[in-house]
Structures are given as structure tokens and as C-alpha cells.
Amino acid sequence: MTEWVPVLVVFVPFLAGVVQFMAGRRVIAWWPVLASVATVAVSLWLTFAVAAGGGIEHFMGGWQPPLGIALRADGLATVMILLTAVVGGLVSVYALEAHGTGDPRASHFWALWLMLWGSLNALFLSADLFNIYVTLELVTLAAIPLVLLAGPEKTVTAALRYLQFALFGSLLYLAGVALTYGLAGSLDLALVGPALTDGGITGAVAATCMVVGLLVKAAVFPFHVWLPAAHGGAPAAVSAILSALVVKAAVYLLLRLWTGPLAGLADGLVAQLMGALGAAAILYGSIQAFRQERLKLVVAYSTVAQLGYMLLFFPMAVAQAWEGAVYHGLSHGVAKAALFLAAGNVLVYLGHDRVRDLKGLDRSLSVSLLAFGIAGVSIMGLPPSGGFIAKWLLLRASLETGQWWWAVVLISGGLLAAAYIFRVLRYAFLQAPDRPPATTGPIPPPIMALPATLLALLAIALGFTAAPLLALLGGLPEGTG
């Protein structure tokens, strides 16, 4: 039974999404609940199975690589699936209200989101270069329509730009895959490594195409231009999914490829360049986040910055950096989802999210605001939180490898994050002496406020659960560094 779990993790949500599309609005109340619960359940099953018995492999169609496609649930894939289950599950709770019976396009939301959930799991499990391309496209083509759900008139420009960059990025990746197949005659991650390493300049170009393609998809500076408008414009639940999971999928692939097939190619200078991109993302994203006038854009630019931290793994490439980068992915996922959901509640309540006009919000929206602040602690990398553990691991890695300049980046990044988070809180704490804020909407019900709070508290809890999670992740894959 255990060897079936990877398949179920992909197809339970995927099939549920297809059924939702077919069945339409009639099933809106109960089918999404059932599907989400089932998906979370199989994800947890996978987590416990991997934690207890190590990695699981499944050959699709019974064909072994290189002929067929393998799903491999190793530690890295499993923690990402767990993250997706946790964030996805709580966002689904939020969406039950936000995209429930009151939303005319609820059926589309749930169909897309459930299929996206399956696609993300498929991406994390995939052990085949071309299959990764297909899953990448699945994820992208589910994400863009989700952005449109905020109303095409508002988000179409952002969605279009997202599509252009995503398509170009994945085709660039595919070009690298084509060269790799020419060199290696195989697509399996575990088999193509030696051929790429011995492939001379062809191997290097293939690797470059794949890496740059993924950098575009991951919205790494300077390819971030598509991200803020798309993530800032989407409905809150969608923004949370996009920022917490979807862009991270591309970074995940970078980590996976770098420590797998590309391990033999990793060159010191290239690695430093990747780190420099990460550092630039941290600084640029944070400064932009500080300058934004709209709350959701603050959070979106924060994503640009936070993704940079994960890139700092590449120049350091030691076990602590590995753990730190992945752990950063996890804690950012949880915290960012909380921030977006909280921002979404502000938007519901005020009808706008202009940072300067958040005055007096602390009284009416105290729960959402508290969630925002708590999640902000993790984003700033302050203890006790998952963000702090990640920062600490990266900090130690940078000092241990003697690359102190990344330590400086890490420290300044934390301070800049504090600047943009507290800027928001500052406006929200300002008293509005004369009159209450001109609201257009109701105070969001607890079902919308609680997921944000829970996610924020989880971001704090991640500060105490590092040991089991890192044990599940396992050490740095061999042959790296």
C-alpha cells in the first residue's frame, strides 16, 4: 500500500479538481471540503510513511527509468508536500468562505485550485526532467487563471505578463532538457548527472538553460517583474497559494537539480553569482516592499525578497545552508500565506488596501492584524520562529564557509523586512480620533480570520519543530559542494 501513496497524493486532488469542474456549482459546499480533507490526509500519510520507512519510489506504468517515469518521495519532496498540505489545507478553509456559495466563479476556483494542488505534488515528486516540464506548465496554467478570478478587468495585464514570462522560462528549461537528452539519452534525475558532468560545454549550456529558465519561473531578481502585480492583484487565497507554494516550486526545482544532476557542474563562480542574485533580490525586494502604497503589493514584493534567501544556499552548499534554505522555504510559505490572508481580510473590510489609510484598524480587525504581526516576526527572521531558525542556519553556514558577506546580507535583509512590516503596523496602530474608518465591507467572519492566525502561529511553532522536520528532510544530498 505504501508505494501507492505518491500516486494518491497527486491524483486525489487532481481528480477532485476535474470532478469539480464537471459537476459545477451544485457540489460547491461539500465537494471541496471532502477533497481538501482527503488530500491533506494522503499528504500526511505520505509524510508519516517517509518518516517511518524512508523514501518511496513508484514507477509509473510499471516502467523503470530510463524508459518510464519515476515518482520519488524523498525527504525534500516530502517536506514540500507537507508544506503544501498545511498551507493548502488552511487556505482552503479560508476559501470556503471567500470562494463559497456566494462567489459565482467558485466552481472554477475550486477546480483550478484542486488541480493545482495535485500538480504541485506531482512537481515535487517528479524524478524526470521532461515530466518536470509538464508539471511546471500545469502549475503555471493553473496559477494564471486563478489570478484572473479577481476579475479579468483588474488583473488581466498582470496575468498576461505572468504568462509570457512563465512560458518563456519553461521553454528555456525545455531547451536545456533537449540538450540533456541528447547528451545523456535519459531524462531521469538520477541518471543524467554523469553525462552532464562529462558533457563539456554542452553540459554547461544545458544546465544554464535549465537554471535560467527556472530562475525566470521563480521570479528571482531580475526576472521578478511579473510577480508583484500578479500576486498583489489576485484574490487573497490565490495570492497566498502563489507566494507560498507556486513560486517556491521553481526554487525547489533549482535546489533539486543543483544537488542532483547538476552537482558535478556546480562551479564556484556560478554559485557566487546565484548567491549574488539572491542578495540582490533580498535588498531590492525589501526596499520596494517598503515603498509600496498598497498592502498586498508590500507583501508581494516581500516574496521577491524572501525568495532570495533560498538562493543563498548555492554559494555555501554545506549541510547547514541546505537545511537553512529549505527551512526558509517552509517558514516563508506558512508566514507569507498568513500575511496574504490577513491582507485579504483588510481588503474585505476596508474595500481598499492603501497602507496610508489603515488608521484605526487595530480595533476592528485586531485578530487579522495580530496574525499579520506574528507572521511578520517570522518574515523578519526574529526568534522564536521558523524564519529565525532558517536565518540562523544560513548565518552559521556563511560564517563556517568563511563567506561572511552573505552574513551581512542576511542581517540587513532581516532589518529591511522589519522596516516594511513595521511600516504597515505603524499605520494600522495610528488612532483615528475623529471617526471610524470608512468601511465598505463587513468584519470578516472567524472562518476567514482564523486560518490567517493559525498560519501565523504555525510560523512561530516552526521555531520549535526544526529537529523532526530537518530529520525528515535528511542531509545534503551526496556529491554536492
Add this chain to the structure above:
Amino acid sequence: MILFDGVLALLIVVLAWRCVTAGDLYLGIVVFIVMGLMLALSWARLDAPDLALAEAAIGAGLLGVLLLSTWRALPGHRRQDRDHPPARKAVRWLAGVASVAFGLVMAALLHALQPDEDAAGALALGRLTEAGVEQPVTAVLLNFRSYDTLLEMGVLLMALIGALLARTPLAPYGAATDDGTDSPLIPVLATTFTPLLLLVGAFLVWAGAYGPGGAFQGGAVLGGAGVVLVLCNRLQGAPEAGILLRLLLVLGVKVFILAGLLMLPLEGAFMAYPPGLTYPIMIAIEFCLATSIAVSLLLLFTGTHGVRVPER
């Protein structure tokens, strides 16, 4: 033949160059379609008749119609670059230099590339007898790497949802009053050409097991038949889709997944066909896929939730 290949390759490059840089957008689209046909020709020359067929039907044919229709649907002043001027001259030069360098590197790499003889493909050819079909590409698509094909159906479905969410139908719901629909050619086209297309499409699906063809090519031709009907005003968009249409849309992916999941307890792996039943299962799945592809492509063209026969 080397001369023919050389001329064809040169033509493709020139067309691509015109397509990317044409001053007039309309010209760029037309050139793109022609380039697609030339590509199909070249791929036929490169021992890839399946792909030539697919490119001609989907890449050049359907996409071409869609591009032209979209261009026509744009407001006049948006059909040109006025609001979206190309990058500044310095950027153009920089990009030019970069892409020339990129192209040269890729050309050199491709020239030097020596694929292995023990590639996965050789393995696939060697184990073709176990795959249930004679056509190697179909064997890969529906058996060895059926998982990719299944997920790709998901891409198609999501792209359709995305197009619907943009709410910009190309086939308006009301009776279309398009100039040219009263041409005497139209009834002929609609009544004779369409059944022919349907026949060809069905044949292609079935033929995929033995020779060039398959679910995608066949599905594309079937979808093309629908597009012809829309263009001839024999079909038009509908704001809502009936349950039957939605069932057809998801038929391929659903049958595929359910069959795959059924194999988990039976054969121990997702999509592992039981020996002996491989061929019938694959043919069944292929027809389901082709149906869904046809309906999806048709709706991607109309940009509507459903289609219906207009009232006369």
C-alpha cells in the same frame, strides 16, 4: 536532397525573422502560419511524420486561425505597436548581439552533439512488443510515458478555464452576422467538408496505433471540423455548457486517471496495463482523449463555455 533541405531551412529562418520583426502585426501572423507549414514540411523530412501532422494541424492550422481571429477581434488602434512600442534602440542592439551569440553557441553545440545509442529511446524501440502498439511514438505517449500525456490533458483543461475566465469570446452568443457567410461556398463547405474532416480525424486516432497519427492529431482535426462549423456559422458560442459537453471535456483525463488508479491494486503500478488487454485499453483511452482534445480545442477557439446550433 541536401539542396532542398538547405533551402527549406533557410526559408524557415527567413520566415522566423520576418515573423519576429515584421512591421505589420498582421503580416507577422501570416508569416508565422507559413513558417508553421514549412516546419511541418521539414519535420516530415526529419523522419517525424507524426509531428509534421501535429504541427500542420495544431501549430499552424488551429493556432493560425486563432491568431488571425484574435487579431481581427482587437480594436483597430491596438492592432499595431503604438501603445506597445518595441524596446529602445540600445536594448535592441544588446538583445541582437546576445541572441546572435546564443544562436551561434546553440548551432555549434547541436553540430557537435552525438546522441548515445543506448538512449532511452533505443530501449523503447527494443521493448515495443510489450507496449501493445506498433507505432513507437504512440507507445511512448500512451504507455511508457503515459503519465506525461495524462498531465498534459490537465494543461489543456486549465488553459480552457483560463480562456473562459478572460471572458472574451470569439464566437458571439447572438446570431453572427459575419460578412461572407452568405457566400454560396459556405453550405458546401459546411455540409461536405466537415463530415470529411470528422472522418479523417477518427481515422487518424485509430491509425495512431500503426502509423502516423494518434489522439492529438486526430483530435485536432476533429476540433478543426468544429472550428469550420463555427466559421461557417453552423455552430455558435453558448454562455453555458450542458453537463454532456462538460463530460466530454473531462472524459479523456478522467478515464485516463480512473484507469490508472484501477491498475494500482490490479497491477501494482499506476497505468500498468494488464498484459493482453493493453491494446484495447489504449485504443479506448485514445478515443476518449481525442474527443476531449477536440472539444477543448473548439472551445478554446470560441472562448465560450459551450456551443450550440444557432436558431434559424
Add this chain to the structure above:
Amino acid sequence: MTLPDPFALAAAALLALGFYGFVVQRHPLRRLLAINVFGNGVFMTLILVARWMPGGPDPIPHAMVLTGIVIAVSATAMGLALVRRDLRQGDGKDGGDRD
């Protein structure tokens, strides 16, 4: 020194031109065209890789191209729907930064 395969040169040229068009063009429809030109370059590369395998055309890259074409067309079709919506709307409205 063997003569280069003309189609290999064409594949490289398609990649280069697609890249050039993507960077230089701003009209969304043109960008989609450029992306497709680039994609055709990738497909051509795969077909060449398949062709060059000793022992007959390799079906795996062919399958990859077929999958790739369908994905590219689906995505482009969705892109075209977005373009129609985008270009029908008022001028210069954009939620985000313009580079």
C-alpha cells in the same frame, strides 16, 4: 569537418530569433509569437536529437515534442484570450511596475 545540418542551423536560428523577439517586442501578441518561435526552435532541437540517435528516430523526443506542441498551443490560446481582454481595456492601466 562535416558540413553542418541545415536544420540544426535553423533550430539555433529559431531559438535566437525567439529570444530576440521576446526581449525586444512589447506588443503582447508579438511576444506570444516570439515565444512560439522559440518553442519551435526547441522542438526542432528535440527532433534533431531524435533523428541523430543511431538505430532510427528516437520516439521519446518525438513524444516530448507532441506533448510540447499541445502545451504550447493551449497556453498560447489562453494567452490570446488574455490579449483580447487586455487590449480591449482602457489605456495604460497596470497594477504593477513597468520594469
Add this chain to the structure above:
Amino acid sequence: MTGIYEAMPLWVLMTSLVTALIIFTAGEPWHRLRPVINLVGASVKLALVGVMLWGVQLGHAFMVRIPLLPGLDIVLHADALTMLFVTLSAILWLATTIYAIAYLEHAPNRARFFGFFSLCVAATMGIASAGNLLTFFIFYEMLTLATWPLVVHRGVPKSMNAGRIYLQYTLGGGAVFLLGIALLYTLAGPSDFIAGGELLHLADEHAGALTLIFLLLVAGTGVKAALVPLHGWLPVAMAAPAPVSALLHAVAVVKAGAFGIVRIVYDVFGIELMALLDLGTPLAVIASVTIIYGSLLAIRQTDLKRRLAYSTVSQVSYITLGVALGSPLASIGGLVHLVHQGLTKITLFFCAGAYAETHGIHRIDELDGIGRRMPWTTAMLTLGALGMIGVPPLAGFVSKWYLGLGAVAAEQYWIIAVLLASTVLNAIYFLPLLHRAWFRPPRQGEADPGEAHPGLLGPTLFTGLAAVGTGLFAGFGWSPLAWVEVIVTREYTP
């Protein structure tokens, strides 16, 4: 059962944390029950601290270890030094809670205020019982975060501005501190606070790195300890409500910084290594500069709370000075000042708050004749001011006396001059205050008598008299002085 008993530091911390959580969850409407929750929390904590004090006295070991990562533990423990700070905070929390309930009786957002207030105390407890640098850092940052909502509590642009400056200093300091810890872990591996430290063996090989680490750590803690030139946030933060200024800026936050310096000097680097690397004297110089500079600026202030704030800048550095000198007697003087200054300064801030709340008096020139209108409060102000100046036999005198003895023992005679100068300056900025309060006639039309609300006066009387008591009974066995002597003996006995 022993496990539960050993984990006492955790329970002490939890009392405040749980109080905070209950208050947050209950929210604003529970305004009747909230004082009860607050007082129960504070009393339970005080009782637990009493038990722990008794345990430490008997030599019981209290230690909780929560692993975060391999080699990265949260360690809470209770040694004599911990108990000094914990006891002080627990007592003053109770007093301040009573004061704050009265002070904010009709103010908005009280749930938020008291929630974060309890969180601050939890953080302070964590700082006091931290068993290694990382734990210290965790609570140090928590304190920063929990104080910010209190600083900006009024929600007016002025307090927002203060909050911004506060964060700039403290988060910056925290970042520097984190870098220092990370460097130290990289150099020497994880290590708990241990008397004398464990770094001596690295002194030959890594003298430069150790000096850098010391610099980073002291800079990080120096921000909260308001060492010049890192003191800029403290006067600005006076925009906060009076109880916040009283407890946090007189006791918790600045003491957290000073306490951190004590820990770094004693339990991370150790006296011996300090001497070896010659780090003590520069630290003493910085502390002295802060003492003089703070006093000089205090003279120039016309706002009562700001004058007190600059006085804090100056007085807290006595603690740093004491530990920097590296002689047992000076250490006694410094550490005991932790308690003495705390009691004295909180009394002064309570008085300032009472003036502001009762008669709207903020500036010093408004104090004319206040002694007649609010005799009890003004009496406490007088006791506090005299204590600060160091008039015998009040608490301040005891501290200064031991500091002086220590300076002589360490043969650093210039310290005597610093102490004398500081005393003179203290007198210059406190005595005119007392003169105005007692000997000037009240201004026209402001002669109405009116003592402070009992909720304000009670805590003030309590802390004021306690400050006197600790001075008067310094020689007795349970006095802070006796306790400090125990600590210092342990520190200096290898």
C-alpha cells in the same frame, strides 16, 4: 515531580505568557475581569519566584533545556544572578500592574496594552533566566517586539515616531548581537553560561576574533543598556504611558541590556579572559563617559520624564562600570545597583506619572509648590531623588560606596573622580526639583490640593519605601547586597 520542580524558570515565564494569552484572547470587552487576571498572574509569579529564591538559596539546581536544533538549545536556568533580576522584576511587575490599572482606567485599547505588558514581563523573565547566549537573544528580541506596541500605544504621530526610533536602535542592536553570537558559535561551538566562561583556551590563537565578538555583543546589549552613543532611543521613548516608562524604561529594557553585559563579562568571557584581552578598561571608559554625559544632558531637560530618562542613561551605566572594573568590590557595587537603581527610578517615574495624571504636570517649571498639593507623592519623589544622588544611608549610596571601594582595589583612581562628578551632577539636576516642589509657592489658580489616586499612590509608596529599606538594611542577610555578595563570591572563586 523533580522534573516539574526543576523546570521552575519555565513556569515563572509561563505565568506571564499565559496571562498575556488570556488577555489577548478575552479581548477588550472583559474590562472588569482583566485586572483580576493581571493581579492573579502577578501574584502567582511572585509566589513562584519566592519558591525558586528559597530553592536557589538551598543550592537546588533549576534547569530546563529545550532543543531547537542539534547544538542549539533554549536553556532556562536559575542561578543567584538570575534570581536577583527575577525577584526585582516580579515585585515591580506587581506594583506596576496595580499602578497601570489605575492609570489607564478609562483609556482605550487596554486589552492590547496589558497583553503586551505581560508579554514584556515574560520576555524579561526569559532574559533573566536565559542559560546561554542564544536563549538570551531570543528573549531579548521578544522584549523589543513586545515593547513596541506599548511605546506607540497612544497612536499619535509623536509616539509613532518614538516607536520608529526605538525599533531602529533596538533591532539594529539585535542584529549586531546575532552576528556576534553566530561568530562565537562558529569559533567555539555552543556553550551555556558558566561562571568564568569557557573561552580562555582560545585567547592565544583567536584574540582578534574574540575581541570582535566582544565588541559585537556589547554593542548589541549596549543599545538597550543605553550606553553612549547608543542611548538615543531612551529619551524619545518617553512618549509611552507612564507605567511603561516606569517599568520598562527604568527597569526591564535598560536592565536587560545591562544584565546582558554582566552575563557576557562574567559567564561568557570571564574575568580572566577580560583581563587577558584587556577589554575591561575600554568598557569602563565607555560606561564613565555615559555616566557623565547622561547627567550633563539631564540638566538641560525641562520635561520631567525626559530628565528622568537621561538620569537613567547615566545611572544604568554604574552597573556596566561595576562589572567592567574587574574587582570583586566594584562588581558588588554594580550588581546591587541593578536593584537599587530599579527601585529608586521606578519610584521617580511613578511620581512623574502621578503628577501628569492628577494635575497634568509634565514640565519641571510646573512643579512649583506641588509638595503642598501632593505631599505623599512628593515625599516619595524626594526619597527617590536623594537616593539617586547617593545620600547616605539611602540605596544609591551603598552602590556608589562599593563602586568606589572597587575602584580603589583595582587601582583605577580616576573612577573616584567620575563618581564624585556624577554625584555633583545628580545633585544639580535633582535638587532644584525638590526646591521647586517644596519651597516655591504654587502658581496662581493652581493651589487646589489633590493627592494622587490611591491606585497610583500605593505602588509609589511601596517602591519608595522599599528603596529606602534596601539601603537602610543593606547589612542584613536577606538584603540585595548580601545576595549580590554571594553572586560575586561565586564568580570570583574559580
